[in-house]
Amino acid sequence: xxxxxxxxxxxxxxxxxxxxxxxxxxxxxxxxxxxxxxxxxxxxxxxxxxxxxxxxxxxxxxxxxxxxxxxxxxxxxxxxxxxxxxxxxxxxxxxxxxxxxxxxxxxxxxxxxxxxxxxxxxxxxxxxxxxxxxxxxxxxxxxxxxxxxxxxxxxxxxxxxxxxxxxxxxxxxxxxxxxxxxxxxxxxxxxxxxxxxxxxxxxxxxxxxxxxxxxxxxxxxxxxxxxxxxxxxxxxxxxxxxxxxxxxxxxxxxxxxxxxxxxxxxxxxxxxxxxxxxxxxxxxxxxxxxxxxxxxxxxxxxxxxxxxxxxxxxxxxxxxxxxxxxxxxxxxxxxxxxxxxxxxxxxx
Amino acid sequence: xxxxxxxxxxxxxxxxxxxxxxxxxxxxxxxxxxxxxxxxxxxxxxxxxxxxxxxxxxxxxxxxxxxxxxxxxxxxxxxxxxxxxxxxxxxxxxxxxxxxxxxxxxxxxxxxxxxxxxxxxxxxxxxxxxxxxxxxxxxxxxxxxxxxxxxxxxxxxxxxxxxxxxxxxxxxxxxxxxxxxxxxxxxxxxxxxxxxxxxxxxxxxxxxxxxxxxxxxxxxxxxxxxxxxxxxxxxxxxxxxxxxxxxxxxxxxxxxxxxxxxxxxxxxxxxxxxxxxxxxxxxxxxxxxxxxxxxxxxxxxxxxxxxxxxxxxxxxxxxxxxxxxxxxxxxxxxxxxxxxxxxxxxxx
Numbered sequence: 005x006x007x008x009x010x011x012x013x014x015x016x017x018x019x020x021x022x023x024x025x026x027x028x029x030x031x032x033x034x035x036x037x038x039x040x041x042x043x044x045x046x047x048x049x050x051x052x053x054x055x056x057x058x059x060x061x062x063x064x065x066x067x068x069x070x071x072x073x074x075x076x077x078x079x080x081x082x083x084x085x086x087x088x089x090x091x092x093x094x095x096x097x098x099x100x101x102x103x104x105x106x107x108x109x110x111x112x113x114x115x116x117x118x119x120x121x122x123x124x125x126x127x128x129x130x131x132x133x134x135x136x137x138x139x140x141x142x143x144x145x146x147x148x149x150x151x152x153x154x155x156x157x158x159x160x161x162x163x164x165x166x167x168x169x170x171x172x173x174x175x176x177x178x179x180x181x182x183x184x185x186x187x188x189x190x191x192x193x194x195x196x197x198x199x200x201x202x203x204x205x206x207x208x209x210x211x212x213x214x215x216x217x218x219x220x221x222x223x224x225x226x227x228x229x230x231x232x233x234x235x236x237x238x239x240x241x242x243x244x245x246x247x248x249x250x251x252x253x254x255x256x257x258x259x260x261x262x263x264x265x266x267x268x269x270x271x272x273x274x275x276x277x278x279x280x281x282x283x284x285x286x287x288x289x290x291x292x293x294x295x296x297x298x299x300x301x302x303x304x305x306x307x308x309x310x311x312x313x314x315x316x317x318x319x320x321x322x323x324x325x326x327x328x329x330x331x332x333x334x335x336x337x338x339x340x341x342x343x344x345x346x347x348x349x350x351x352x
Numbered sequence: 353x354x355x356x357x358x359x360x361x362x363x364x365x366x367x368x369x370x371x372x373x374x375x376x377x378x379x380x381x382x383x384x385x386x387x388x389x390x391x392x393x394x395x396x397x398x399x400x401x402x403x404x405x406x407x408x409x410x411x412x413x414x415x416x417x418x419x420x421x422x423x424x425x426x427x428x429x430x431x432x433x434x435x436x437x438x439x440x441x442x443x444x445x446x447x448x449x450x451x452x453x454x455x456x457x458x459x460x461x462x463x464x465x466x467x468x469x470x471x472x473x474x475x476x477x478x479x480x481x482x483x484x485x486x487x488x489x490x491x492x493x494x495x496x497x498x499x500x501x502x503x504x505x506x507x508x509x510x511x512x513x514x515x516x517x518x519x520x521x522x523x524x525x526x527x528x529x530x531x532x533x534x535x536x537x538x539x540x541x542x543x544x545x546x547x548x549x550x551x552x553x554x555x556x557x558x559x560x561x562x563x564x565x566x567x568x569x570x571x572x573x574x575x576x577x578x579x580x581x582x583x584x585x586x587x588x589x590x591x592x593x594x595x596x597x598x599x600x601x602x603x604x605x606x607x608x609x610x611x612x613x614x615x616x617x618x619x620x621x622x623x624x625x626x627x628x629x630x631x632x633x634x635x636x637x638x639x640x641x642x643x644x645x646x647x648x649x650x651x652x653x654x655x656x657x658x659x660x661x662x663x664x665x666x667x668x669x670x671x672x673x674x675x676x677x678x679x680x681x682x683x684x685x686x687x688x689x690x691x692x693x694x695x696x697x698x699x700x
Contacts, residue, residue, distance in 0.1 A: 149577030159570065160692040162578035177697075186696035222507065229497030229611040230510035233604050240602075254588075254602035256581050256697075263577040344508040348534035349604075351525045 005029045006079040011093065013039040015054035015152035016110050017084030022156050023185035025060040033059065034066040034074035036085060043067055057156035075100035082108040087125060091117055094129050098138045106172060108144045113201035114306035122310035124197045142172045147196045149260040158184040164257045165189050166196035188256055195248025199239050199258040202307060203265050204300030205328045206235035208275035210266035215279020216340050227344065234324045234347040235262055241321045245314055271300040284334040304328050353377045354427040359441065361387040363402035363500035364458050365432030370504050371533035373408040381407065382414040382422035384433060391415055405504035423448035430456040435473060439465055442477050446486045454520060456492045461549035462654035470658035472545045490520045495544045497608040506532040512605045513537055514544035536604055543596025547587050547606040550655060551613050552648030553676045554583035556623035558614035563627020564688050575692065582672045582695040583610055589669045593662055619648035632682040652676050
């Protein structure tokens, strides 16, 4: 089978090696300079510290200085570095990207480049390439409820591969699915790409509900469910505004990914701390002390800025996202009352 | 405000007293003969044993022998007895029902009467009335993520009131909402009514995933999320086949209610036991020993029968429901493999 190069040896990059190797691909894993020590460890057959699972034996490892060799003649390039690093890395490798059959993004989100405007990451990559007079191959967004440790261990997982040209997504779905990694192909690249960063914001909101319940010793299951529904609704509204299919939010990329992200993890943990009574500053400090960066903090800021730039009253339809933004800005709010106001139906 | 009579003093019937009393209604609570002792207890101001919350002081209590007085001049009648009892009770009170402004169902589901065909409960009630040459007032289905204990304690709750005539639902949404009980009005009575029993079946499936994870000591969050998505998808497909709006399944009545029902409770507990390794018979016996009837067992049987009667290939689009049915029939299956087959995308 053809060669695929995964850029980024964090939990998700490493985890993707497993299904691709199982599906018969020739898999290369490249790491940034922050990953060199990690790659030394992985090359001994040791488990990845963030998934607890070793790489498949067949994976070829490339250190940070070997980017050119890692990309040589690769048919598919997978961007799995953190989202903020993607534009810079892409600029470095425009030529091998242009020669590949497709570019996959497991990194995704809202992205802000020099002109200050927020765009989808894929759109910013296309602009970067255009400015350099390079044509990118089709972009495939890889999303859905994929916790890296389960994916790496070949536990049953249902990712979404989304591409404007659905036939490209379908082709890779056929070529990369395994019994444990069964891919849903989607033509709604925009809808899927919108859900990925937004679910981090809404996972914070679910953490907030869970923290409130712990704090008060009183169940808030009904409020949690209403929060979940409002989150899916707002992902649908946001996607539709950009031309996406609102049903995408009710599928694996929206509801599905929020189900796994809203149970535990960094974004949920941050929201939970606020619910338990921490100030925003305290919650940030506590997460930092644990060495845990909270992706949703920046992505919420970008999402609100993006919604404002899109206009058409979009922000008015995102009360839950705005409420999360208020919390992140440290505005003094009563979390239970604010959450109830944001997610309960309005009857007047 | 006008008089509302709630029939059935179980957890949900008693819980509904709270928002209606808070919204200013004159609330009457009637119990079946199985509820007489419970009503003696509640009339002393003691908490309801299933919600832990006493009735509001203003509620008027009627014993089983006082059905006529309970219904006299009542503007709204709320059916909150168990679903299987609804048709019989309705036959007894057709005249006061016909005189009311509307009939609300918190009991809901698939219903089988003499001719053997399965129908929505509301449809069967309309047929029963028609046969007796009585015209029922508009039916309002009360659904959504409403755990009774939280509703009774006036914790934030977002129910759905659904009626073919959405203006009726909207009117009651205005007249019955309180700050803690904020009603979403819907015109999709069919879609809402389909979700209510189906969510019990899917809560069993989620219990099964959770049990498998406990049994194996290995997380199955990705599979759980895929199961959740498939459940919402199947509720949408089923509703659409009956003329409902598929988005209803992604809202409070579908996704929302499944979120609370799929975390804990009887249906989830039954599925969890199977996942942990119990046979269907053992799981039934364990639940029976705890005095817990599992609503989803009968409603899954009726749902499958209903789907079969509807035809048009509907059953082919419900692999997860069929898998739950196989478990309930005690078919020997490998639960992990069967679940993965039912919920993971098919790529061929």
